[in-house]
Amino acid sequence: MKQEDAIIEDLKRTNPELRTLLQRRKRRNIFGVLWRVGQEWVRGVIGRWGRMEVPLGTRGEAYAAKYLKKCGYTLIVRNRREKKGEIDLIVMDKEFLVFVEVRTRSSEDFMTPEASIRAEKRRTVRRTVRRLIRKHKTAGLRPRIDVVGIIWPAGAKEPREVRHHKGVIAVGDF
Numbered sequence: 001m002k003q004e005d006a007i008i009e010d011l012k013r014t015n016p017e018l019r020t021l022l023q024r025r026k027r028r029n030i031f032g033v034l035w036r037v038g039q040e041w042v043r044g045v046i047g048r049w050g051r052m053e054v055p056l057g058t059r060g061e062a063y064a065a066k067y068l069k070k071c072g073y074t075l076i077v078r079n080r081r082e083k084k085g086e087i088d089l090i091v092m093d094k095e096f097l098v099f100v101e102v103r104t105r106s107s108e109d110f111m112t113p114e115a116s117i118r119a120e121k122r123r124t125v126r127r128t129v130r131r132l133i134r135k136h137k138t139a140g141l142r143p144r145i146d147v148v149g150i151i152w153p154a155g156a157k158e159p160r161e162v163r164h165h166k167g168v169i170a171v172g173d174f
């Protein structure tokens with residue numbers, strides 16, 4: 001009992017909201033008060049999360065998925081990880097199994113989204129695609145690696161430009 005009293009007194013000193021709630025309530029209802037304070041804290045944290053901005057890359061990938069669906073592709077999976085690599089989107093286009101690398105930039109002042117795919121990234125994508133093809137038999141579908149470049153200015157609700165390049169990274173032998 002003494003330990004509970006010490007904890008309650010410590011909470012009163014550190015949390016002014018709890019202090020006022022405890023003054024209004026009797027000691028036997030302490031857990032209800034603590035529960036209410038906890039709920040208010042969780043609501044505050046969730047409220048802040050709701051106001052956080054979605055990262056540019058995540059918005060770009062979501063928009064590219066919608067764009068490719070509009071173009072007649074069938075979305076299979078987003079953000080597929082395989083050992084040391086990741087494929088942003090895997091879609092199907094008639095007889096092709098298409099692995100899509102999405103690049104989003106707020107402007108082209110420094111470089112285009114497509115130019116930001118360096119040799120190391122191309123090797124990683126190619127290696128990841130080969131692993132996925134070996135692991136999951138593709139049932140006669142031919143693999144292709146596409147790049148979607150998106151220009152999405154800061155503060156804009158929609159991208160200014162979407163460019164889809166088909167088969168720009170060679171898959172090679174698998």
